[in-house]
Amino acid sequence: MRAARMARQALSAVSENKTRTLLMMLGVIIGVATLTIIASSVLGARGMVMEKVEKFGLDQIMIMAGAGRKPGVPQPIPTTLRVEDGQAIESEVPNIKDVSPQINRRDYLVKYGAKSSYGVLVAANPNWSAVWNTAAESGRFLSEEDRTRLARVAVIGKTVVRDLFEDEDPIGKQVLLGNNPFEVIGVLEPRGTSATGVDMDSRVIIPLSTGQKRVFNQEYLAMIKVALQDPSRMDQTVADVRALLRERHNLPQGLEDDFTIVTPTQVMSLASKVSTTFSLFLVLVSAISLIVGAVVIANIMFIAVNERKGEIGIRRAVGATKNDILSQFLFEAVTIALLGGVIGAALGIVGLKGLAFLMKAPMAAMWQPIALALLSAALVGLAAGIQPARAAANLNPIEALR
Amino acid sequence: MIEVRNLEKVFQKDQSEVRVLEDISLTIGEGEFVSIMAPSGMGKSTFLNILGCLDKPSSGTYILDNVPVHEMNDDELSHIRNKKFGFVFQSFHLLPRMTAWENVTLPLIYSEADANMKAKAVQVLEAVGLGDRVDHLPRELSGGQQQRVAIARALVNDPRIILADEPTGNLDSKSGQEIMGIFKKLHGEGRTLIVVTHDREVALLSDRIIEMKDGRISSDRPTAQALTEVAL
Numbered sequence: 001m002r003a004a005r006m007a008r009q010a011l012s013a014v015s016e017n018k019t020r021t022l023l024m025m026l027g028v029i030i031g032v033a034t035l036t037i038i039a040s041s042v043l044g045a046r047g048m049v050m051e052k053v054e055k056f057g058l059d060q061i062m063i064m065a066g067a068g069r070k071p072g073v074p075q076p077i078p079t080t081l082r083v084e085d086g087q088a089i090e091s092e093v094p095n096i097k098d099v100s101p102q103i104n105r106r107d108y109l110v111k112y113g114a115k116s117s118y119g120v121l122v123a124a125n126p127n128w129s130a131v132w133n134t135a136a137e138s139g140r141f142l143s144e145e146d147r148t149r150l151a152r153v154a155v156i157g158k159t160v161v162r163d164l165f166e167d168e169d170p171i172g173k174q175v176l177l178g179n180n181p182f183e184v185i186g187v188l189e190p191r192g193t194s195a196t197g198v199d200m201d202s203r204v205i206i207p208l209s210t211g212q213k214r215v216f217n218q219e220y221l222a223m224i225k226v227a228l229q230d231p232s233r234m235d236q237t238v239a240d241v242r243a244l245l246r247e248r249h250n251l252p253q254g255l256e257d258d259f260t261i262v263t264p265t266q267v268m269s270l271a272s273k274v275s276t277t278f279s280l281f282l283v284l285v286s287a288i289s290l291i292v293g294a295v296v297i298a299n300i301m302f303i304a305v306n307e308r309k310g311e312i313g314i315r316r317a318v319g320a321t322k323n324d325i326l327s328q329f330l331f332e333a334v335t336i337a338l339l340g341g342v343i344g345a346a347l348g349i350v351g352l353k354g355l356a357f358l359m360k361a362p363m364a365a366m367w368q369p370i371a372l373a374l375l376s377a378a379l380v381g382l383a384a385g386i387q388p389a390r391a392a393a394n395l396n397p398i399e400a401l402r
Numbered sequence: 403m404i405e406v407r408n409l410e411k412v413f414q415k416d417q418s419e420v421r422v423l424e425d426i427s428l429t430i431g432e433g434e435f436v437s438i439m440a441p442s443g444m445g446k447s448t449f450l451n452i453l454g455c456l457d458k459p460s461s462g463t464y465i466l467d468n469v470p471v472h473e474m475n476d477d478e479l480s481h482i483r484n485k486k487f488g489f490v491f492q493s494f495h496l497l498p499r500m501t502a503w504e505n506v507t508l509p510l511i512y513s514e515a516d517a518n519m520k521a522k523a524v525q526v527l528e529a530v531g532l533g534d535r536v537d538h539l540p541r542e543l544s545g546g547q548q549q550r551v552a553i554a555r556a557l558v559n560d561p562r563i564i565l566a567d568e569p570t571g572n573l574d575s576k577s578g579q580e581i582m583g584i585f586k587k588l589h590g591e592g593r594t595l596i597v598v599t600h601d602r603e604v605a606l607l608s609d610r611i612i613e614m615k616d617g618r619i620s621s622d623r624p625t626a627q628a629l630t631e632v633a634l
Binding site for chain 1: 448451454456457476477480481483484485489491495496497499500508509510511512513519555559
């Protein structure tokens with residue numbers, strides 16, 4: 001009860017001088033607003049990356065042909081990764097659930113009548129759909145019969161559909177891949193943009209056998225995606241796969257791999273490394289504005305204490321203890337800082353909506369960063385208020401009443 | 403009720419010591435109306451502050467209601483001020499952003515009383531004749547009215563001792579007389595009044611006049627006796 005009464009006293013002081021209160025809040029407002037935006041967008045971005053990684057499959061590894069790009073070193077076209085490698089992995093390495101070999105080409109011209117689109121052409125087996133966690137939304141996916149018959153059939157992504165067909169139903173239509181006519185048998189469900197910025201909806205999937213014989217005229221693969229039974233044994237499985245491939249490719253000791261194994265942990269650590277550096281910088285920015293905010297609050301509080309000596313004196317005379325005065329001024333400082341925090345968080349949410357609109361990316365305000373921002377605002381108030389409040393409490397009441 | 407023995411107050415100023423109060427001993431009984439007179443700067447305000455537990459003596463003893471006040475710590479003194487004293491100042495010391503009744507509730511905020519604060523404040527304001535001014539801000543009130551708000555504030559916790567430091571010093575004579583009328587009434591209710599003043603007319607209303615000079619009590623006698631001496 002007594003505390004509630006004293007809180008009301010502090011609130012009335014806060015509302016009395018609105019310009020000053022606003023000035024005191026400014027630093028906190030900026031700090032909290034930036035903190036809200038930064039933390040929400042960083043967490044959001046990280047969440048998006050994680051989601052992509054999960055789509056990629058936490059229980060999957062990718063074997064890419066070639067040693068991976070190295071700056072300045074000319075790369076021979078890797079021709080060593082074969083369908084048989086995939087079969088060997090499936091039969092000889094334990095902990096393998098499924099193996100999906102594929103050949104792909106970026107920027108492959110797809111034509112329908114006078115319209116054209118550039119897509120990612122992927123030649124793969126029917127199990128691609130399960131391993132890549134991407135089903136046909138309409139029509140059907142590749143079948144075992146398509147594979148054995150070397151059928152000229154294609155399942156296409158939404159972007160390609162939009163570019164070529166507009167309102168037409170693409171199923172059953174003939175498209176040209178290069179100069180080869182293919183029948184569209186299905187449309188892939190949308191997948192958006194990959195972590196590396198590739199439009200996943202521009203993919204065109206054809207049977208691997210058809211691709212090898214009729215389109216690319218090559219036996220070797222671009223990559224093999226391998227699904228594991230038990231993801232917790234990933235490290236061991238990666239080592240087994242690597243050993244098997246080195247043996248099959250006759251790589252003597254000391255010569256580097258002619259393939260690259262990518263695991264979800266690598267993708268994740270890369271993503272989080274980028275966002276950590278970014279967020280560290282931005283957290284620094286908001287920390288600085290919060291500190292500036294604290295300094296401003298502390299300074300204006302000192303002025304206010306000096307101006308309100310008479311008030312402090314009369315309060316002491318009618319029975320306020322030092323602690324009462326200390327709590328009053330501390331409460332005022334925390335209230336101002338928290339108020340600034342609330343305004344800052346609101347501005348931050350508005351800013352996030354604006355950013356989401358400008359960048360055409362969903363950016364949800366998250367409660368964790370807002371809670372963190374409000375907590376830091378309260379701490380700023382405490383830190384800024386403690387010295388002025390102490391000065392107020394320790395004023396000699398007689399001096400204060402003079 | 404108030405018993406002061408060999409009270410001294412020394413202020414440290416630069417390198418030298420200033421002895422503001424020296425060897426003051428007196429007793430003030432329940433229900434007395436005492437005025438303390440002295441030229442300015444002769445320590446009467448310091449003395450009042452010590453009596454009101456706003457300040458501590460440098461040496462000597464102060465017994466209030468059989469309790470040695472000079473041994474108390476700051477929190478205990480705050481509690482005593484809240485419960486036993488009502489202060490009235492020359493310059494009123496009202497909080498400008500608060501209405502009359504809010505100003506009056508100030509001592510209640512720091513007491514444990516949970517009763518309806520506004521009702522109590524309004525009641526006391528009515529007692530000092532400001533029943534129609536409860537929602538006014540201090541700047542909307544005349545000096546005399548402001549001082550009456552201050553008196554209501556001093557009374558709201560129902561203290562037995564009222565301490566006033568030049569209560570009429572900032573008022574015209576008519577307002578001053580109104581204030582002294584209220585003091586008279588409070589005295590009639592059995593409260594103890596201690597008023598510091600250099601206004602003879604104010605002092606003449608009291609039962610007892612204590613005169614101070616150079617930090618010492620130079621005379622302490624009933625008002626009637628002081629009157630006759632002036633007449634001589």
